[in-house]
């Protein structure tokens with residue numbers, strides 16, 4: 001299978017010279033190029049940042065695509081247990097998922113209203129599972145987090161896939177799995193990302209960060225494609241569309257990291273790669289001091305360029321999805337790009353949230369995509 005958007009090979013990096021050589025085989029559309037570090041007026045050179053993360057072959061994206069497409073060809077009933085829930089029970093279960101999605105992810109929610117009923121219900125069920133997974137490490141009960149909790153959550157995931165959900169919200173996902181070809185691996189990988197977040201507070205380089213972004217956000221893209229559907233007239237391979245979906249997750253997570261840099265520092269976490277901080281003459285102390293210096297501005301410019309690079313790759317894939325599924329993706333892209341614009345417009349002072357206030361509201365008159373909702377109540381953990 002060809003992969004239009006694949007960046008599957010490792011680049012040749014010559015970081016000490018400030019140059020990165022991209023080999024022709026990396027991105028079929030991109031010409032082989034040498035990216036040269038921009039020179040500042042002071043004469044000091046700041047290198048452009050490495051854009052390639054982990055080869056998607058290592059992430060086994062191809063295998064996931066195969067499994068999800070294989071089930072599609074055979075028809076779901078042949079490969080999976082048929083959902084046996086009563087329609088009234090299911091209506092209630094999906095209704096709860098819808099309410100949670102509407103309350104905690106208003107922009108996603110509004111986007112899903114453009115999709116077919118069956119697809120929107122499936123996205124709500126997936127959203128709720130992802131949100132609950134994230135809440136385990138990021139929510140009000142995160143102090144109770146332990147390896148045992150995540151192990152139990154993973155067992156519970158297997159039960160969902162085996163047709164034995166633990167509660168109503170899980171049941172919605174079990175039903176979704178009976179209707180769409182969802183593979184368990186991206187779900188397991190997201191749990192792995194949560195494990196990583198509990199034990200890893202620093203990232204040495206972009207490859208490590210990319211891995212984390214794949215686990216917690218790229219996986220969302222892989223889960224979403226079978227539900228959103230690939231257009232019958234798609235002009236590229238399924239694999240390249242999955243890669244684009246994964247890139248959207250990467251771009252979103254990179255943007256969240258830039259947006260939340262101050263807040264994360266307060267929790268002792270620095271997601272920005274250590275070697276990149278050093279390339280710009282910065283270290284942990286500079287992040288904790290929350291000062292916007294020239295070095296910080298230059299680093300941020302490069303980080304924003306890299307996030308935009310992933311959004312551009314994702315955008316190409318979005319137009320290969322089924323028509324009704326494109327709008328939610330485009331609206332997500334629009335919002336996340338605006339967050340990057342807001343960081344620039346605020347002179348890279350992303351240590352505080354004031355950069356973002358009002359901006360997206362003006363743009364879309366939709367609720368802020370980035371405003372943190374109230375901590376999720378016990379509603380989602382019954």
Ligand SMILES: CC(C)=CCC/C(C)=C/CC/C(C)=C/CC/C(C)=C/[C@@H]1[C@@H](COP(=O)(O)OP(=O)(O)O)[C@]1(C)CC/C=C(\C)CC/C=C(\C)CCC=C(C)C
Nearest residue numbers: 127130131134217220221224244245249252253317318328
């Ligand atoms: C319509 C649409 C965009 C659907 C995706 C909905 C969905 C299932 C979202 C789940 C998101 C979630 C709760 C993930 C848990 C881990 C986590 C918190 C990841 C970060 C996101 C959420 O950001 P937010 O700002 O709300 O988070 P905080 O409150 O700050 O914690 C992430 C940044 C991941 C989001 C990743 C995506 C939305 C990827 C979506 C990709 C697709 C829908 C595939 C599109 C297909 C192509 C071909 C481009």
